[in-house]
Amino acid sequence: MVFQKSVRKFIASAATAAIIASSIVPAASASSNKFSDVPEFYQDAVDYLVSNEIVNGIGDGKFGNDYHIKRADAALMLTRALGYENYRAPDSGFEDVPEYAQNAVNVLKDLGIVSGKSATSFGAHDPLTRSEMAKMIALTFDIPVAGEAHPFQDVNPIYTDYVQALYNAGITNGTGETTYGANDLTTRGQFAIFLSKANQYERNVPDVLVSDLSGTINEDQSVTITGQASEIEKIIVVIPTNESEISIEAEVVNGYFSVTTDMPAANIHTIIVKDEEGNVLYEGIREEAQVKSAAYGQIYFKEGYVKEQF
Structure with missing residues (x-):
């Protein structure tokens, strides 16, 4: 199963803005x-x-x-x-x-x-520079730092994670066995x-099924979020906020996981579940019929593609 890559936090003030004028000469569809x-x-x-x-x-x-x-x-x-x-x-x-x-x-x-x-x-x-290119491309496409360390000896530590990401994604082989051409x-x-x-890079993730996410509002006003997961031992529940996000790791035991957060229930609008490598396994949108944060009860999430706008 191939999951969509998570969309980065992005605040758009106008979705209908004019197309950017470019100094690169426009041309008809060309090859x-x-x-x-x-x-x-x-x-x-x-x-x-x-x-x-x-x-x-x-x-x-x-x-x-x-x-x-x-x-x-x-x-x-x-x-x-x-x-x-x-x-x-x-x-x-x-x-x-x-x-x-x-x-x-x-x-x-x-x-x-x-x-x-x-x-x-x-x-x-x-x-x-090629080092700057590696950083910009790895961050733009959310390419994870995974796999074996790259073999290049000319990469500054500041850029090594980005070069490793591209190396293991098959995007670069360097300019030699031990050189990336970092400063070229x-x-x-x-x-x-x-x-x-x-x-064209697509991240393949295991055939993991995450489902049935809901939240229970506790007496102390904390919220316990539970869900089901198969074919995985640990997940990360991510709750976007206005300024950043809260990430909570959880073990999957007998197909279920549970996390508790002190965030007020009224502020929990979306839920994202990832694996340890950052692959998105589930994106849930809070359903309309909700109990208020001052009450005890349940919060339900419907599965759907979430574009974070916080």
């Missing part, structure tokens, strides 16, 4: 064989991104395959890949971002994917390959 500078090795990746309207060429029949990609352009492509190019996010505070990429950078900063070079500088016109500048062709692989 890489229309670009004179795309070698065969890169064609599938470039075709994938072009057909999904994530990127186009730079004009004059060229993709700019060997050009170093700017951080602003990388941000724009990632936001398009997420499908968030029409959303608005709080201003990032970065003063060096060109107009065409401002909203994309705002979105990625709001999602916690980028933090910039300083409080007022994103480094928008700087070329993207990323070309547009390389970014196309990484982005196309990540955008």
